[in-house]
Amino acid sequence: MRRTRPTLVDVTDAELSTHLRANIVAYKQFQTARGALRHLGLPGLWAFAQPSHPETVSQQQVFFEDAGALEAALPRLEDFYRSHGVRLWRVLVPPGHSTVEQPLARAGYRPEGGGTTAMGMSLGDAELVPPGIALEELRTQEELIPVNVEAFGPGTSIHLQPWHSESFPHIHIRGVREHGQLLAGGLAHDVGDVAGLYLVATLTAARGRGLATEVMRGLLLDAHHRGRTVAVLQATELGYGVYRRVGMRDLGSWVNWVCRLSAARAG
Template sequence: MFSKRRSRPTLLVVTDAELSARLRANIVAYKKFQAAQGGLLHLGLPGLWAFAQPSHPETLSQQQAFFESLEALEAGLPRLEDFYRAHGIRLWRVPLPPGTTAAEQLLARAGYRKEDGGTFAMGLGFEDGPLTPPSIPLEELTSQEELIPLNAAAFGPSTSIHLEPWHARHFPELHIRGIREGGQLITGGLTHDAGDTAGVFLVATSHTARGRGLATEVMRGLLLDAQRRGRVAAVLQSTEQGYAVYRRLGMRDLGLWVDWVRRSG
């Protein structure tokens, strides 16, 4: 008598398109989380989300909007402008992922202009392959407090001004790891859980500790922790400096997100 051979379950592979959608969703969730703590203002429309920080109206990085579909963007553009104008903000941005030609044309007609450069979108499905654990011990931090000066020194103060109202508190959505030397935090970063995806934010290394692979070790710890919590993917936006680090960790290049900026008045 022959026994039936059990078929192996098919592993779900997270596609690049799905990772891009997860990245947008995680950023929006992270920004909404910040707004709930008092760091940002939030406008929520069907398929369109805008964030503003009136205390720093000239800091473009803090005035940004994300959309789910071309129809949502087109319907929400007038409300978007009213939102920023009402709070005294005269410049804001809409980051566009690759392949959004129709959205580019729509924004161009509405007075937006394409900026030079952009931000690398990256993602990793944990089914892509085994993760390498960190080779040195990482410290689990209870709050984001020490990440703020670390990021400000590494990338400029505008990168972390939105964290000031709530940086010293603990939140279960945030998982923070770092490395100290001489009692000082020299590298660190965090993940923000939204659904089954971990978004990576605020990874930075002090200037005096660069070139030693410490950011790689922190990333290994963040990714492995996320997988152990049951997340299925990790996503992030990378600077040009961090791109090579993330690629060596197996993260996929999801293309360059380019800012389209509206300057009003």
């Protein structure tokens, strides 16, 4: 099986984490421009609120550049979420940012859940294996929605509906179809020289056949051919092994620090 020739480009875990944050923020800003998601942008900080689902903490997300930017923004964050009727939200804290924990705790935030695993790779120093099966290029992400909902639950589709049936030049979608049905798929969101990978999923009945691995191989190789030099994603527990098999490395867990307003404080 032919592989692309590595060029040995060194990218640190910290650099990959920065690329991941920037790609996610751009992805969410794109959603904000076309749907119900709301955005607060401050120096070194980006917050997103989904007022249509105020009790879904996964949809209320804050990303920050450094501890100073986050601490300075904490009062504004509460005002932002309160103004949209949202009473709980989360700050995603990557590895190496432990200095934000004390100011978050003082402001009433608490760590919840096991966090989200960040992953990434340099496409220049990887041996990219072409997919062993034919992948279909999908025009829009419309067909990815039911696959993701079946795989991960209905909350997956909350932020997708406003733009799921349109095509965009910076979004590249691949899937595996059998007898007319899409069994697995995913997309790459290009920002600069970085491809962020999202919505990679396989129908339950089609698992165990390596289809997600083939989709990932196709997404990574296509991104390399488009001139992207880095690929990044947030991994679910279900997909972690797939991403490791195609060469992505674990960048550590982004811990959720959650603020929950009491009834008195929310009023």
